[in-house]
Amino acid sequence: MQIDMKQPILDKNDRLAQSNRELFAEKKVFVLDLLASPGSGKTSTILATIEALRDDFNIAVIEGDIASSVDSEKISAQGIPAVQINTGGACHLESDMIRRAVEPLDLDNLDLIIVENVGNLVCPTDFDLGENMKAMILSVPEGDDKPLKYPGVFQAARAIVLNKIDTMSVFNFDKELFRDHIKNLNPTAPVFPISATNGDGVDIWAQWLAEQIRAL
Amino acid sequence: MQIDMKQPILDKNDRLAQSNRELFAEKKVFVLDLLASPGSGKTSTILATIEALRDDFNIAVIEGDIASSVDSEKISAQGIPAVQINTGGACHLESDMIRRAVEPLDLDNLDLIIVENVGNLVCPTDFDLGENMKAMILSVPEGDDKPLKYPGVFQAARAIVLNKIDTMSVFNFDKELFRDHIKNLNPTAPVFPISATNGDGVDIWAQWLAEQIRAL
Numbered sequence: 001m002q003i004d005m006k007q008p009i010l011d012k013n014d015r016l017a018q019s020n021r022e023l024f025a026e027k028k029v030f031v032l033d034l035l036a037s038p039g040s041g042k043t044s045t046i047l048a049t050i051e052a053l054r055d056d057f058n059i060a061v062i063e064g065d066i067a068s069s070v071d072s073e074k075i076s077a078q079g080i081p082a083v084q085i086n087t088g089g090a091c092h093l094e095s096d097m098i099r100r101a102v103e104p105l106d107l108d109n110l111d112l113i114i115v116e117n118v119g120n121l122v123c124p125t126d127f128d129l130g131e132n133m134k135a136m137i138l139s140v141p142e143g144d145d146k147p148l149k150y151p152g153v154f155q156a157a158r159a160i161v162l163n164k165i166d167t168m169s170v171f172n173f174d175k176e177l178f179r180d181h182i183k184n185l186n187p188t189a190p191v192f193p194i195s196a197t198n199g200d201g202v203d204i205w206a207q208w209l210a211e212q213i214r215a216l
Numbered sequence: 217m218q219i220d221m222k223q224p225i226l227d228k229n230d231r232l233a234q235s236n237r238e239l240f241a242e243k244k245v246f247v248l249d250l251l252a253s254p255g256s257g258k259t260s261t262i263l264a265t266i267e268a269l270r271d272d273f274n275i276a277v278i279e280g281d282i283a284s285s286v287d288s289e290k291i292s293a294q295g296i297p298a299v300q301i302n303t304g305g306a307c308h309l310e311s312d313m314i315r316r317a318v319e320p321l322d323l324d325n326l327d328l329i330i331v332e333n334v335g336n337l338v339c340p341t342d343f344d345l346g347e348n349m350k351a352m353i354l355s356v357p358e359g360d361d362k363p364l365k366y367p368g369v370f371q372a373a374r375a376i377v378l379n380k381i382d383t384m385s386v387f388n389f390d391k392e393l394f395r396d397h398i399k400n401l402n403p404t405a406p407v408f409p410i411s412a413t414n415g416d417g418v419d420i421w422a423q424w425l426a427e428q429i430r431a432l
Contacts, residue, residue, distance in 0.1 A: 039358025142255025
C-alpha cells in the first residue's frame with residue numbers, strides 16, 4: 001500500500017485558495033504569485049514593477065521567506081504596504097498564509113497584490129493561493145537549460161520574466177535555445193527579458209501586467 | 217489537533233540513511249551531498265573538483281534532478297561513472313533513492329561519491345542520505361544576503377563553496393558581509409571562493425576535500 005502524504009495537504013490548501021479567489025474577485029484586486037529561485041532578483045523585479053505601475057494602480061506586496069524581513073523592509077521603504085510571512089522552514093507559501101497576510105491590507109483600495117513566494121523552483125508550483133496568475137522569474141546566471149530541469153514551474157507560469165539580461169555576455173546564455181525550451185513546455189507564455197537593476201525591458205513587462213489587471 | 221505529515225517520512229528516511237552510512241563505511245567510500253540553488257554551478261563545480269582529484273581518487277557521481285539527464289551526460293563525457301536520478305517532481309533526494317543509485321556502482325573500487333542534490337536551498341537540508349558530509353554552493357549572482365533568508369542550509373553545510381567569484385564586480389557582492397553572516401550561523405564552516413569556469417580557488421577547495429576523504 002502506498003500512502004499519499006501530499007494529496008490531503010493539497011486538498012485542504014485548494015479549498016481555502018478557492019475562498020481567497022472569491023474574496024479577491026469581490027474586492028476587484030488582482031493577485032500575482034511570483035515564483036523564482038533564491039537570488040534571481042524577485043525583490044528587485046518587484047521594486048522595478050512597482051515603479052512602473054504605481055501611478056496607475058494601488059499596490060501591496062506579500063513577502064514570503066523562510067526567515068528575515070529584509071525584503072519587506074525594502075518594499076516598505078518605497079511607501080508600499082508590505083506584509084512579511086516567515087514560513088519558519090517551509091519551502092512554499094500556502095493559501096492559509098495568504099489569507100492571514102491580507103488581513104491587515106485595505107483590499108477595498110487595492111488593485112494589485114504581488115506575492116513573492118519562497119525562493120524555490122519546485123515546491124511553490126503545486127500550491128494554489130487563490131491568485132489570478134502565477135508568473136516566474138529566471139535570471140540569466142542560472143543558465144538556459146533550466147526549463148529542461150525544472151519543467152513544472154515553467155508550465156505553471158503564465159508569463160516568464162528573464163532577469164539580469166545585462167549579464168548575458170558574462171554567462172554564455174543562449175536566448176534562442178531558452179525560448180525553444182519554453183515553446184516546448186508552455187507555447188503561449190510570453191517571455192519578458194529585463195534587467196531589474198538598469199530598467200531595460202521593465203516597461204514592456206509592466207505594460208503587459210497592467211493589461212491583465214485591467215482585464216479583471 | 218495537528219498532524220505532523222513530515223515526521224514519519226523523515227523517520228523512515230533516517231533509518232535507511234543509517235544503513236547507507238554503514239554500507240559506505242564498510243566499503244570505505246566517502247559520500248559528499250552537495251546542496252545549492254538551481255543554476256549556482258553545481259555540475260561545473262563537480263567537474264572542476266573531479267579534474268583536481270581524479271589522479272588521486274576513484275570518483276563516481278549521482279545526479280539528482282526532477283527531470284532530464286543533461287547533468288549525468290556531462291559527467292559521463294569525462295569518463296566518470298554517473299547515475300542519474302529523476303525524482304519526477306520531488307524537490308529533494310531521499311535515502312532510498314541513493315540506495316538504488318549506488319547499486320550499479322563498484323563500491324569496492326570507489327573512494328568518493330559526489331551526490332548532486334536537486335537544485336533547492338530548502339528541502340534537501342532535512343534529509344540525511346547517509347552521506348559523510350553535506351556541503352553547499354552559493355553563487356555570487358544569488359546575493360550576499362542569502363544566509364539571512366535560507367539559514368537552514370548554511371547551518372547544515374560543513375563547508376560552503378562560493379562560486380562564480382569572477383562575476384563579483386558585476387553583482388555588487390559584499391564578501392566580508394557574506395562571511396559575517398556565515399560566522400553567525402555556522403562559525404566552523406570554511407568558505408571556499410572559487411570560479412568553476414576559470415578554475416580560480418578550485419585547488420584549495422579540492423585539497424580540503426581530499427583531506428576529509430583521507431581522514432576516513
